[in-house]
Amino acid sequence: MDEKNHPMQTEATLDTDLMARIRDIWETSRQQAIRSVNSAHVCANWLIGKQIVEAEQGGEQRATYGKALLKSLSQQLTDEYGSGFSVSALQYMRAFFLAYPTLMEIQHAARVISVGVTTPAQEADWQPGKLHTALSWTHYRILLKIERQEARQFYEIETIRNGWSARQLERQISSLLFDRLLKSRDKEGVMQLANQGLLVTRPLDVIKDPYVLEFLDLPEAPQWQESQLEQALLSQLQDFLLELGSGFAFVGRQVRLTLDGDHFYPDMVFYHVKLKCYVVIDLKLGKLNHADLGQMQLYVNYYDHDIANADDNPTIGLILCSEKNDAVVRYVLGDHNQQIFASRYQLHLPTEEQLQQELQRELDKLTLPKPDA
Numbered sequence: 096m097d098e099k100n101h102p103m104q105t106e107a108t109l110d111t112d113l114m115a116r117i118r119d120i121w122e123t124s125r126q127q128a129i130r131s132v133n134s135a136h137v138c139a140n141w142l143i144g145k146q147i148v149e150a151e152q153g154g155e156q157r158a159t160y161g162k163a164l165l166k167s168l169s170q171q172l173t174d175e176y177g178s179g180f181s182v183s184a185l186q187y188m189r190a191f192f193l194a195y196p197t198l199m200e201i202q203h204a205a206r207v208i209s210v211g212v213t214t215p216a217q218e219a220d221w222q223p224g225k226l227h228t229a230l231s232w233t234h235y236r237i238l239l240k241i242e243r244q245e246a247r248q249f250y251e252i253e254t255i256r257n258g259w260s261a262r263q264l265e266r267q268i269s270s271l272l273f274d275r276l277l278k279s280r281d282k283e284g285v286m287q288l289a290n291q292g293l294l295v296t297r298p299l300d301v302i303k304d305p306y307v308l309e310f311l312d313l314p315e316a317p318q319w320q321e322s323q324l325e326q327a328l329l330s331q332l333q334d335f336l337l338e339l340g341s342g343f344a345f346v347g348r349q350v351r352l353t354l355d356g357d358h359f360y361p362d363m364v365f366y367h368v369k370l371k372c373y374v375v376i377d378l379k380l381g382k383l384n385h386a387d388l389g390q391m392q393l394y395v396n397y398y399d400h401d402i403a404n405a406d407d408n409p410t411i412g413l414i415l416c417s418e419k420n421d422a423v424v425r426y427v428l429g430d431h432n433q434q435i436f437a438s439r440y441q442l443h444l445p446t447e448e449q450l451q452q453e454l455q456r457e458l459d460k461l462t463l464p465k466p467d468a
Contacts, residue, residue, distance in 0.1 A: 133231040140232060141199060144192030147185065165189075190239050194247075198226050221255075223248035223290070230254065233261040237268065245289035246273045252292030257341050266337070270307040274450045278304060293340070295369045297433070298411045301340055304438040305445070306415060310334040313442050321378050325362050328378075342369040352397050361394050372408040373398045379416040383437050387414055388427045391435050409433075415440045 150164060165185045172180035192198075221227050230238075234254060241247040250273065254264050276293065277285060287294065295301055311327045328335045329348060336343055346364040353359075365374040375394045379387055391412040398410040412435040424437050 131228070134226060134228050136232050137226065137230070137235060138199060140188045140235075141192055141195065143185070144188035144190070147189045148192055151189075187236055187239065191235060194239055195224055195235075197224055223251045227251075227255055229258070231261065234264060237261060237265050241268065245285065248289045249273050249292060256292055263337060266310075269444050270309070270338075271445055271447060271450050272303075274447065275303045275305065275307075275445075295340075295342060295367075298370065298372075298436070299433070301342065301367060301370065301374075301411070302413065302436045302438060303338075303340075306338060306438055306440045307444060308335075308338065308440050308442050309444050310338075311442060319380055321362070321380055324378050324380065328363070339365070342367045343374065344368055346373070352394065354397070359390075359393065359397075367411070370408055370411070371406070373403060373410045374413060375410060376413045376415060379414060381417060383414060383416040383419040383423065385423055385427050387416070388424065388435065388437070392428075395434055412436070413438065417441075 147164065147168070165182050169180050169182045169185055230251065238247050238250060241250065250264060250268060253259065253267070253272075259267065273288065276288060280288065293300065308328070310331055313324075313327060325348065332345060336345070343365045344367075346366055348363050349360045350364050351358055351360055361375045362378045363376040365376065366372070367374050375391070375398060377387070377391055377394070391414055395410045395412040403410060414435075414437045416437060416439060419437050419439055428435055
């Protein structure tokens with residue numbers, strides 16, 4: 096009986112393995128086809144923008160000629176090919192070429208479209224401002240809204256590195272991620288962000304201030320409980336992980352710590368796979384005080400001594416609060432603290448003006464004269 100069933104079981108197993116291999120091949124080829132089509136679309140739009148710019152430069156009165164040219168082109172292309180060639184669409188193509196003049200090194204249109212898809216070897220040599228298969232036309236249209244070149248380059252790198260969808264890219268731009276990361280960096284650090292993206296090598300690299308939690312869609316409400324904010328974050332964990340940044344893995348909530356019969360409950364615990372360390376997060380609705388910092392020091396010490404493995408790096412503690420006093424943080428933790436951080440959270444997207452004011456305040460603190468000893 097067993098001998099009769101054995102060939103059938105083997106055949107079923109082979110069929111399952113065969114299906115898995117075929118499915119993998121098909122899915123991979125389909126993704127490659129999609130990315131190839133996206134890249135061809137991007138190349139075509141860039142080339143159209145190039146032709147428009149060159150035609151405008153040949154006109155005697157550029158502004159008037161350009162406006163009439165786009166209107167005429169839109170009408171003719173729409174009549175021939177249908178939707179997709181409105182005046183605004185052509186304006187995007189024109190702006191695309193002007194913003195990315197070296198996107199394609201090969202000038203011949205037919206060759207650009209045929210070889211425009213980057214190979215893995217080419218992707219290894221990729222630089223911001225060049226074509227990449229991970230960036231669709233929708234991505235580029237969003238990137239065109241960014242005027243500062245260093246910020247646009249940063250978002251290009253991070254989109255590719257983290258696999259951001261167009262919606263996720265738009266959210267990161269709207270939350271002014273680049274500007275928030277600037278607060279802890281000098282001029283050299285700013286250039287590194289623009290040329291290499293966010294390189295995580297130390298705890299400070301994964302800390303933002305403020306953290307933007309607009310995805311919770313919660314009003315400012317002083318009658319909240321911290322547990323309600325915690326539950327809201329857990330219900331939107333995917334968005335919260337996006338805001339925290341790449342490398343965070345969720346471990347648990349209210350993980351109990353017991354010290355000689357006393358119980359303590361950090362709000363949320365993560366593990367950072369790049370820094371190889373635990374990250375303990377506590378939420379505070381009101382203003383941060385010295386007791387909150389002392390409690391976080393307890394959590395960090397406990398994880399360092401009782402939870403972390405020998406090859407783990409020191410635990411990071413992060414307190415998210417609605418308001419903080421930087422002087423209190425500095426005097427409680429000291430100037431050489433590398434493990435515990437306090438950042439504000441806000442429930443709405445910041446304006447660029449707000450962040451510029453904060454950056455100026457940070458700069459003023461750095462340049463204040465020290466009192467005489």
